[in-house]
Amino acid sequence: MTTETRLEADSIGTMEVPAEAYYGVQALRAKQNFPITGTKLHPVFIRNLAQIKKAAAITNNNAGLLPEDKADAIVRACDEVIAGKLAEEFIVDAIQGGAGTSANMNMNEVIANRAGEILGCPKGSYKMVHPNDHVNMAQSTNDVIPTAGKLTVLDLLAPLEKALVRLEKELAKKAEQFDDVITMGRTQLQDAVPIRLGQVFHGYASMVSRDRKRIEKAHREMYTVNLGGTAVGTAINVSDSYFYKIVPNLEKLTGYPLKQAEDLFDATENLDGFVAVSGVVKTCAVDLSKMCNDLRLMSSGPKTGFGEINLPAKQNGSSIMPGKVNPVIPEVVSQVAFHIVGHDTTITMAAEAGQLELNAFEPVVFCNLFESITTLEKAVDTLIVNCITGITANRKHCKDLMESSAGIATALCPHIGYKASATIAKTAVKTGKSVRELVLEQGIMTEKELEEVLDPYLMTEVGEERKEDEARRKAC
Ligand SMILES: N[C@@H](CC(=O)O)C(=O)O
Numbered sequence: 181m182t183t184e185t186r187l188e189a190d191s192i193g194t195m196e197v198p199a200e201a202y203y204g205v206q207a208l209r210a211k212q213n214f215p216i217t218g219t220k221l222h223p224v225f226i227r228n229l230a231q232i233k234k235a236a237a238i239t240n241n242n243a244g245l246l247p248e249d250k251a252d253a254i255v256r257a258c259d260e261v262i263a264g265k266l267a268e269e270f271i272v273d274a275i276q277g278g279a280g281t282s283a284n285m286n287m288n289e290v291i292a293n294r295a296g297e298i299l300g301c302p303k304g305s306y307k308m309v310h311p312n313d314h315v316n317m318a319q320s321t322n323d324v325i326p327t328a329g330k331l332t333v334l335d336l337l338a339p340l341e342k343a344l345v346r347l348e349k350e351l352a353k354k355a356e357q358f359d360d361v362i363t364m365g366r367t368q369l370q371d372a373v374p375i376r377l378g379q380v381f382h383g384y385a386s387m388v389s390r391d392r393k394r395i396e397k398a399h400r401e402m403y404t405v406n407l408g409g410t411a412v413g414t415a416i417n418v419s420d421s422y423f424y425k426i427v428p429n430l431e432k433l434t435g436y437p438l439k440q441a442e443d444l445f446d447a448t449e450n451l452d453g454f455v456a457v458s459g460v461v462k463t464c465a466v467d468l469s470k471m472c473n474d475l476r477l478m479s480s481g482p483k484t485g486f487g488e489i490n491l492p493a494k495q496n497g498s499s500i501m502p503g504k505v506n507p508v509i510p511e512v513v514s515q516v517a518f519h520i521v522g523h524d525t526t527i528t529m530a531a532e533a534g535q536l537e538l539n540a541f542e543p544v545v546f547c548n549l550f551e552s553i554t555t556l557e558k559a560v561d562t563l564i565v566n567c568i569t570g571i572t573a574n575r576k577h578c579k580d581l582m583e584s585s586a587g588i589a590t591a592l593c594p595h596i597g598y599k600a601s602a603t604i605a606k607t608a609v610k611t612g613k614s615v616r617e618l619v620l621e622q623g624i625m626t627e628k629e630l631e632e633v634l635d636p637y638l639m640t641e642v643g644e645e646r647k648e649d650e651a652r653r654k655a656c
Pocket residue numbers: 278279280281284319320321322411538
C-alpha cells in the first residue's frame with residue numbers, strides 16, 4: 181500500500197488524501213467522522229446512485245449544459261462503478277450524519293476523479309471534472325439519495341418476491357401430500373376439533389400468498405421519486421430540460437416504470453413509502469415466524485413432544501446430548517423476524533423524526549430496510565430448501581392423537597346438545613374411554629349413526645367438498 185498522499189481542500193480546510201484514492205477529502209472526513217457500524221454502503225445502492233449520476237450527465241449534456249467530453253467521461257466512470265470496479269473507493273459508513281451527503285459526495289468524488297483521469301487530469305485536481313459542478317450538476321443529496329434508496333429497495337424486493345412464490349408452491353405441495361392426514365386441531369394449545377394436516381399447510385400457503393401480494397403492492401410506491409426536485413423540492417439549479425427529462429432518462433437506464441412525484445416537496449420531506457415497505461416486510465416476517473413456531477411445536481419430541489411431523493435433520497443438535505437434533509431452520513427464521521421487527525421500529529422512529537423540508541435520517545432507514553429485505557429473502561430460501569421440502573408426517577400418530585382426544589365430542593352437539601356432549605367429553609377424559617365407546621355404551625346413538633357423526637374427515641369438510649365425500653363413501 182502506498183503511503184503517498186495528495187493535499188485536498190474543502191470548506192473546512194485541507195487534508196492529506198491517499199495519492200491513489202479516487203475518493204476525496206469529503207469522503208475521507210466522513211469516514212473519520214462516522215466510525216459507526218463498520219458496514220459500508222450497500223453495493224446495490226452504490227450501483228443505483230451511479231445510475232442516477234449517469235442519467236444526470238446524459239440529461240445535462242442533452243440540455244446543452246455539460247460539454248460532450250466531460251459528459252462522456254462521467255458516463256464512462258459511472259459505468260465502471262455500475263460494474264463494481266471501484267467498490268473499494270466507497271469508504272463511508274452505512275450510518276452517517278448529514279442525510280446522506282457523505283454518500284453522495286463519496287460518489288461525486290470517485291466519479292470526478294475517474295472521469296478526470298480519463299480526460300488526462302491527475303487525481304484531486306478536479307480541473308476538468310469537478311465533483312459538485314459537473315457530477316452533482318442539477319442535483320442535491322436530498323433528491324438523489326432517496327431516489328437511489330427507492331431503486332435499491334426495488335432491486336432487493338424482486339428476489340424476495342420470487343422466493344415467496346417458491347415458498348408458496350412448496351407449501352401447496354405439502355398441503356396436497358398431507359391432505360388425507362387427519363390430526364387434532366388445537367386452539368389455545370388445548371384439544372379442539374379434527375383438522376387435516378393438508379389444511380394446516382394450505383393455510384400457510386394462503387398466508388404466504390397474501391404476504392407476497394401485499395409486498396408487491398407496496399413496492400409500487402417506490403416507483404415515485406423526487407429526482408429533479410433538488411434541495412427542497414423547488415428544483416433550484418435545475419434547467420427545464422433536465423427537470424422534465426431526468427426521470428424518463430433514469431427510467432430507460434433502470435427499466436423501472438418511474439414517475440416524478442407530482443408534489444416534490446412532499447416527496448422530499450416524507451419517508452412514509454419506506455415505512456410502508458418495511459411494514460409489509462415485517463408483516464411477512466411475523467407470519468413466517470408464526471408458521472415456524474407451529475413447525476417447532478408439531479415436530480417436538482421425538483418421544484416426549486407432539487411428534488406429528490418430522491423436520492429434516494440438518495445438523496447435530498447438541499454438544500453434550502448425543503443424537504439430539506434441533507429445529508434449527510425454523511429457529512433461524514424466527515430470529516430473522518425479531519431482527520426485522522427491530523429494524524421496522526427504527527425505520528418508523530426515523531421517519532417520524534423528520535423536520536420541515538427534509539428528513540435527515542435516511543441512512544439508518546436504508547441500512548435497516550435493505551438488511552430486512554435481504555435477510556428475509558435468505559431466510560425464506562433456507563426455509564424452503566432445508567426444511568419445508570423435507571417435512572414428513574407421522575400419519576398413524578396423528579390419527580391416534582385424534583381418536584384418543586375428547587375434542588371430537590364437539591361433533592355431537594348438533595345431535596345431542598352441548599350439555600350431554602360435555603358430559604361425554606368429561607367422562608372420556610376421566611375414564612380414558614373414547615367418545616365413541618361412551619356414546620355406544622350409553623345407547624345415545626347407534627353405531628351406524630355414529631359412523632357418520634364422528635367421521636373425522638367429514639368433520640373437516642364443508643359445502644361441496646363434504647357432499648362429494650359423503651357420496652363417495654356411500655358408494656363404497
Ligand atoms: N443534505 C444537504 C443537501 C445536499 O447535500 O445536497 C442539506 O440539506 O443540507
